[in-house]
Amino acid sequence: MARKIMVTGACSQLGRVVEVLLKAQADVEVVALRRSELDILDSAAVMSLVEDLKPATIINCAGFNDVAGAEIRLANKLPVNTRGVFNLAQAAAKYKVYFCTFSSKFVFNGKKSVPYVEDDELWPLNQYGSSKQGGEELVTDSLENHLIVRSDLLYGGGRDLVSRILDELRAGNQFKVSDDIFISPTYIGDLAAAMVALALKWAAGVYHYTNDAGGGVSCYEFAQAVAEGSGFDSSLLQAVPVSETNFGAPLLLPERAILNIDKFGGLFPPLVRPWREALEDYLRQ
C-alpha cells in the first residue's frame, strides 16, 4: 500500500518543491493542502482532516519567515510558527502520524565560534527566532515521532535575496548588502530533497541542512557570486554594515549562526554540496 503523505502550506516556496519530489516517488500518495484547504491555525479543522485522511506522515511547509517584518509590525503573523505547528503536532500525536517540519538557524544567537550542532542550546535574538524555538519545543513536547529540519537563507523559490539582487542589478540600481552577517546560502531544491530523503527514511529528531559554506560566507560575498554568475556588474553592489540595509535596526541578527551539517551528511553524503556549485547550477537554469 502506498504511504500517504500530507503536505501543509503546499503553496510555500518549499511546499511546491516538496510536493513535486514526493509525487516522483513510487509508493507514495501525496495530499498537498494549501492554506485555503487547511488553515493550520484552525485546530478543529486540523484534527478532523487528519482523522479523515489518516496520513502516515505530515510534512509541514507552512510558516511565516519575514524576519525583519516580524520584528517591526507583523508579529501577529508568527502564531503559524507556534500554534499552527502545535495543532499539527497534537493531531499527529493523537493519530500516531510521523510529523516533519522546518525550522531555522535563527534559533541560535551566532556567538559560537564554530558551527552549531543539533543539540546546542537555543538562544534566539529576535521574534522570528523565538517563534521557531517555540514551534520546535511544542513539537518535541507533543510527540516522539517527529523530524525538525533547520536551515539557513534559502533562494530559488522566487521570493528571496537572489531575486531581489537580480532585479536591482538588471535595472542598473546600486544594491546595499551587508558584509558583517555570515550565512550558508541554500538552494531551496536541495533543502526540499534533504527533507524528503529524511522523511522517506523516517528519520527522527533534529537535523541541520544547508549547502556547504564551511564557516560561512558574508551576504556581500554571496551577492557578488550572484552578480558574477549571472553576468551583471558586481560594482553596483555596496558592502555595508547590516544596520545600513533595510534588513537592519531595530532587528537583532546572529552574526554567524552557521549550522553544522555532519549529522545529515553522514546519512546522505551525495546530497551535500558546496554553496557555489548549488548557486551556479541555479543561475544556469
Ligand SMILES: NC(=O)c1ccc[n+]([C@@H]2O[C@H](COP(=O)([O-])OP(=O)(O)OC[C@H]3O[C@@H](n4cnc5c(N)ncnc54)[C@H](OP(=O)(O)O)[C@@H]3O)[C@@H](O)[C@H]2O)c1
Ligand atoms: N525562506 C527561508 O529563507 C527559510 C529559511 C529557513 C527555514 N525556513 C522555513 O521553511 C518553511 C517554509 O518556508 P518558505 O520560505 O517556503 O515559506 P513561504 O514561501 O513564505 O510560504 C509560507 C506559506 O505558509 C502558508 N501559510 C501561512 N499561514 C498559514 C496557515 N495558517 N495555514 C496554512 N498555511 C499557511 C502561506 O500561505 P499563503 O500562500 O496563503 O500566504 C504560504 O504559502 C517555514 O517554516 C520557514 O520558517 C525558510
